Amino acid sequence: MHFRSIKIGIKGSHHKMPVKGERPTWETYFMDITKLVAKRSTCLRRAVGAVIVKDKRILSTGYNGAPSGIEHCIDRGCLREKLKISSGERHELCRGIHAEQNAIIQAALHGVSIKGATLFCTNLPCSICTKMIINAGIEKIIYATGYADSLSADLLKEAGIETIKINTGS
Numbered sequence: 001m002h003f004r005s006i007k008i009g010i011k012g013s014h015h016k017m018p019v020k021g022e023r024p025t026w027e028t029y030f031m032d033i034t035k036l037v038a039k040r041s042t043c044l045r046r047a048v049g050a051v052i053v054k055d056k057r058i059l060s061t062g063y064n065g066a067p068s069g070i071e072h073c074i075d076r077g078c079l080r081e082k083l084k085i086s087s088g089e090r091h092e093l094c095r096g097i098h099a100e101q102n103a104i105i106q107a108a109l110h111g112v113s114i115k116g117a118t119l120f121c122t123n124l125p126c127s128i129c130t131k132m133i134i135n136a137g138i139e140k141i142i143y144a145t146g147y148a149d150s151l152s153a154d155l156l157k158e159a160g161i162e163t164i165k166i167n168t169g170s
C-alpha cells in the first residue's frame, strides 16, 4: 500500500488556540473565506472570489475562470490580455466567467434560492454582474476592494442594494 501525504493549510496561518476577543466577526470570517475562494481563480488579470451567504450559512461560492471542461485563460491565453483591453471593457472576449456569475450559477445548478442573501466579494461587481445580482434577489453586497463603475453604482442605488466595504486586513 502506498500512502501519499498532502500538506493542507493556508500559507502563513498558524494553528493557535482560540483567544477570547480574537475570534473573527461573521463579516471577517466570510470575507476571509471569499479571499481563499479567489485563490482558485484562473484569470490572467485578477483573482476574484464571491461567496453567497444567508442566515450565517454559505449557499454558494464562485471564482473567475473558464466554464467547466473549457480550457482556462492560464492554459490557452486570453484574448482580452493579448489585445491589451482596459479593465472593465470587452468582457465577452475572455473565456472566463466572473466570480459573482459563477456563484449565482452554482446556486441555480443545485436548486438553491439565494433570494434575500448577502454577497461577499473581493472586488466590487461590474455592471453585468450587478444586473444578475439584482435579479437573483441578493439584497446586500460586502466587498473588500475596488470602486464601482458609474453604471454599477447607479444600478445598485436604484435597486436599493446595500453596499458595504470592509477591511479584514488579510
Ligand SMILES: [Zn+2]
Binding pocket: 043, 044, 073, 077, 078, 079, 080, 081, 093, 094, 095, 096
Ligand atoms: Zn481571460
Ligand SMILES: [Zn+2]
Binding pocket: 098, 099, 100, 125, 126, 127, 128, 129, 130
Ligand atoms: Zn462581473
